[in-house]
Amino acid sequence: MLEVSGLTRRFGDMVAVDDVSFPVPSGGLTGFVGGNGAGKTTTMRMVMGVLAAHAGTVSWQGHEVTREDRRRFGYMPEERGLYPKQPILDQLVYLARLRGMTTADARREITALLERFGLGARTKDPLEKLSLGNQQRVQIIAALVPAPIALVLDEPFSGLDPEAIDAMADLLREHARDGVPVVFSSHQLDLVDRLCDRLVVMARGRVVTQGTGEELRAEAALRYRVVLDGDAGWVRDLPGLHVRDVAGPEAEIEVVSAGAEQKLLTEATARGNVLDFHRVVPRLSEIYREVTA
Amino acid sequence: MSVVKTKSQPVWQIVARREIAVRATDKSTLIGTAVMLAVIVGVLGFTAWSESREKSYELAYSSAASQAMVEGIAERASGIDEKVHIDPVAVDDADAARHALEEEQADAYLRPTAEGWTLVTLEDPDSELRDVVRQAVEAIVLAGNADAAGTTAAELTRGSAVALDQLEGDSELNAIRYVVGYALAIVFYFASIMFGMTLANSVVEEKQSRIVEMIAAAVPLRQLLAGKIIGNAVIAVAQMLVYVAVGLVGLSLTDFGFALPALSGAIGWFVVFFLIGFVVLSTLWAVAGALASRTEDLQSSSTPITMLLMVMFFGALYLDGVGEIVGSYIPPLSAVLMPMRLVDGSAAWWEPVIAVALLLAFGVALVRFAERLYSRALLQTGGQLSLKAAWRLEE
Structure with a gap:
């Protein structure tokens, strides 16, 4: 398990990351979300040791992370690129060698991955001759060789076409299934919702909420939706409820004091027919908007 | 799963090998070397040919x-x-x-x-x-x-023969010493500029393409810096040895060949000073590369070092007497002036030893200074940095 505790970083007077703590459990995908300037990239850079932390620690399997550990972490920085003029196989082998692989092993693994990504025929092409999507695929391979013990990916899905997004998602799931802790940041909340086992939400340098999807949903207030055969405006007068929305016969409410929804239902059946009454499960994107608002 | 050896090759060697491989297959380097060799062979060939040509009047x-x-x-x-x-x-x-x-x-x-x-x-x-x-x-x-x-x-001229015995060495040899001394200064100047610019460019290329962040996450930046400088120096010295070897062989075929034995020791020292001086200046070029964030910034971020090289070059051309002696000890000026004094025969055997020691000490201090600037400026991608701003950056 990769664990971040109390990470803090200032730039001048500005606190970019303030006492950030979260675990990245093995065998699962952890999504890292937050708006621009929330501190995600700064946090990930500190996790990778590219940026020094002013306070806090990053630990790996219970001990403070070492350079040798990090050498085996797969990393995809937010601002990324490779050598534009060098053939892709050559530069991938170079990067793998910097991370401790022998040339022969690196060649074998990279060739296999290039083939898997449909680039088997282009190993000798310089990077700049490839389309942007293919360049992105090469970048992904750079993070995956040698087989990483953890994956730290900053916006791995940005710039990918839908097909590549699916391939990338499969890849991340594969690594998670093999027991590798994976943390990635993304602006695509639905994607994060679909993929992630855990979520860490940052805003203004702090973690505002975190947990599994179920935990986050459970934390959110209970919500019900009701559809009547007459105007629903009267629900505003009921105690213990927060009315989120009323439109003609429809209303969406949040339970403030337990049992208030039952009183609503009793009142509604007394007034007329109830056409629909159900619990609303908020989407992660809604939770996200609420916690970061 | 891949097998990762715990004892792998040192990182700087991997970096240096890449630098050498990329440079040795780079067309502009190869063409430049070929042109330079053609010029050396051409000049010496012409000299030898015009000397041996029969002239009729x-x-x-x-x-x-x-x-x-x-x-x-x-x-x-x-x-x-x-x-x-x-x-x-x-x-x-x-x-x-x-x-x-x-x-x-x-x-x-x-x-x-x-x-x-x-x-x-x-x-x-x-x-x-x-x-x-x-x-x-x-x-x-x-x-x-x-x-x-x-x-x-x-009968008339008997007893008038004057044999020659030169206490100061003959003037032709002195003239050759003079020319060779300047030639070495020029070679040092151009090699520093050319290879320095190439090094600064390869540093800024890594910064501009952002690959440096992936490298920084995997290895210490000091190793990256060392590898780049060593790789660059290997190429520069190899090229220099080819030039010097071709030049010496060519010179031996001309009438000036007699001067070679007197110069060989000094030329050996030149290679030593070249190597050290070159590495010392390379660290500054690497800093110039790290301060820029795009290739276009390089011109201005490398101004201090091109100025320094100009001072060294003109110092070598114009200093003489006490100024030359003092200058031949002051690093990095000594990298040019001491070999020149050795070529013209005015330095005792122990003088280059002291100058090399001073140059090395200066080099060690400079490398530490450059390493700090390099590793801090390298991950700053928002525009060109000043030296002062880079020094104050936190890791």
């Missing part, structure tokens, strides 16, 4: 007396200078001779005067022609005069 005369003299000169010419050949040409009078000179039908015209002889040419006569004519006329006249006095030229 058409020498005009317009009277019977001068005909005898010109024919005498033609006879003796090869005895005085084996590469000079004189062809006598008859003309009617002085006007016709003038015309022949102007029309380039003759190279010179010899006419008698009251005091002796006059050699007429359009412009300054070639030194070979002048020497041959002078010596031949002198010998012929001396022989004639001796005959008239009832003796021989040998």
Whole structure:
């Protein structure tokens, strides 16, 4: 398990990351979300040791992370690129060698991955001759060789076409299934919702909420939706409820004091027919908007 | 799963190997080297060819007396200078001779005067022609005069031989020392600029393409810096050795070959100073690369180091006397001036040893300073940084 505790970083007077703590459990995908300037990239850079932390620690399997550990972490920085003029196989082998692989092993693994990504025929092409999507695929391979013990990916899905997004998602799931802790940041909340086992939400340098999807949903207030055969405006007068929305016969409410929804239902059946009454499960994107608002 | 060896090759070696491989297959490097070699071979070849070429001169005369003299000169010419050949040409009078000179039908015209002889040419006569004519006329006249006095030229000149013994070495060798000294300064200057710019470019390329963040996450930046500088130095020194070797072989084929034994020690020292000076300056070039965030910034971020190189270069050209001696100890100026003093023979054996020690100490201090700037500036991608701002950056 990769664990971040109390990470803090200032730039001048500005606190970019303030006492950030979260675990990245093995065998699962952890999504890292937050708006621009929330501190995600700064946090990930500190996790990778590219940026020094002013306070806090990053630990790996219970001990403070070492350079040798990090050498085996797969990393995809937010601002990324490779050598534009060098053939892709050559530069991938170079990067793998910097991370401790022998040339022969690196060649074998990279060739296999290039083939898997449909680039088997282009190993000798310089990077700049490839389309942007293919360049992105090469970048992904750079993070995956040698087989990483953890994956730290900053916006791995940005710039990918839908097909590549699916391939990338499969890849991340594969690594998670093999027991590798994976943390990635993304602006695509639905994607994060679909993929992630855990979520860490940052805003203004702090973690505002975190947990599994179920935990986050459970934390959110209970919500019900009701559809009547007459105007629903009267629900505003009921105690213990927060009315989120009323439109003609429809209303969406949040339970403030337990049992208030039952009183609503009793009142509604007394007034007329109830056409629909159900619990609303908020989407992660809604939770996200609420916690970061 | 891949097998990762715990004991793998040191990172700087991997980096240096990539630098060498990329540079050695780079077309502009190969073309540049080929052009430089062609220039060296061409200059030395031309020198050797023009030295060995036989020169023939058409020498005009317009009277019977001068005909005898010109024919005498033609006879003796090869005895005085084996590469000079004189062809006598008859003309009617002085006007016709003038015309022949102007029309380039003759190279010179010899006419008698009251005091002796006059050699007429359009412009300054070639030194070979002048020497041959002078010596031949002198010998012929001396022989004639001796005959008239009832003796021989040998009798007259007996006991007048002056043997030469130079305490300060001969002037030709000194001239060669002078030229070689400047040639080495120029070679150092251009090699530093060319390879320095290439190094700065490869640093900014890594910064601009953002690959440096992936490298920084995997290895210490100090190792990246060391690898880049060492790789670059290997290429530069290899190229320099090729130039020096071709130059020395070429020089040995010319008449200046006699100077080689006297210069070989100094040229050996030059390679040592070149290597150290080059590495020291390379760290500064790497910093210039790290301060820029795009290739376009490089021009301005490398200004301090190009200024320093200019100071070193002009210091090498203009310093002499005490200034030169002092300068030959002050790093990094010593990297150029001490080899120059060794070439011109004015430095004792222990002087380069002290200068190298000082240069190394300076180099170590500078590398520490450069490493801090390099590793901090490298991950700052928002525009060009000043030296001061880079120094204050936090990791």
